Amino acid sequence: DADxxxxxxxxxxxxxxxxxxxxxxxxxxxxxxxxxxxxxLGLRLIYYSFDVKDINKGEISDGYSVSRQAQAKFxxxxxxxxxxxxxxxxxxxxxxxxxxxxxxxxxxxxLLVL
Amino acid sequence: DQQVKQNSPSLxxxxxxxxxxxxxxxxxxxxxxxWYKKYPAEGPTFLISISSxxxxxxxxxxxxxxxxxxxxxSLHIVPSQPGDSAVYFCGGGGSNYKLTFGKGTLLxxxx
Numbered sequence: 483d484a485d486x487x488x489x490x491x492x493x494x495x496x497x498x499x500x501x502x503x504x505x506x507x508x509x510x511x512x513x514x515x516x517x518x519x520x521x522x523l524g525l526r527l528i529y530y531s532f533d534v535k536d537i538n539k540g541e542i543s544d545g546y547s548v549s550r551q552a553q554a555k556f557x558x559x560x561x562x563x564x565x566x567x568x569x570x571x572x573x574x575x576x577x578x579x580x581x582x583x584x585x586x587x588x589x590x591x592x593l594l595v596l
Numbered sequence: 597d598q599q600v601k602q603n604s605p606s607l608x609x610x611x612x613x614x615x616x617x618x619x620x621x622x623x624x625x626x627x628x629x630x631w632y633k634k635y636p637a638e639g640p641t642f643l644i645s646i647s648s649x650x651x652x653x654x655x656x657x658x659x660x661x662x663x664x665x666x667x668x669x670s671l672h673i674v675p676s677q678p679g680d681s682a683v684y685f686c687g688g689g690g691s692n693y694k695l696t697f698g699k700g701t702l703l704x705x706x707x
Contacts, residue, residue, distance in 0.1 A: 524699030587639030
C-alpha cells in the first residue's frame, strides 16, 4: 500500500467551481506539503503544515486554501477554480533523519479547469 | 528569487555513457541538498542526498558532488541506462529553510 495517497487522481472541473483535493499518509509524519507542477516551472509550494495546528502559505497560495484535519490528512481546496490552476498537484510528507529532511510524494492529481 | 537553479531543461545521452546533471544555488545557508527523480504520471521519488559538510556522496551508479565555493552541485549517473530517463529535480534545504526545488532537468537515455 502507498504511504502517501491522493484522491482523486484525475479531475475535470469548470471555471468557478469549488473543488477539494485530498491527501492521506500512513507514515506518521508531522510535516505535510502541497505543490503544483507546471511544464517548465518545476515544483512550486502552495501550502505547508508542520503539525495539525500549524499552517503556512507557500510561494503561490493565492486562490487556494488548506485544511489539516488530522496528522494523517491534509486537503487542498480551490475556492473558485480558474483555468490557470490547471496543473499536476502533489502532496508530500517529510521526516528528518540526521538533520536532513526527506520528502515523500504522493502519486499526484491531474486537474483540468475548463 | 529562485534559490535553486537547474539551467538545463533537458539532457540527452547514450546508454552506457555518463549523465551529468547540474544545479546551482544562491542560499549559502542550505544544510543539505537532495536529488529527486520523477517519471511521468508518478510523484517524485528521493534519489540521493548530500550534507553541506561533504563534497561527495555515492550510491551505486549515482554520485553527487558538491562545490560550496561555487555554490554548485552535480549528479553523475554512470553508466546511464534507458530506465534512468526521467525528470530530475535538485533541492536545497536546512533547519531554518524549507526544501526548495529547481525547475528540473529532463534526462533522456537513448538505447
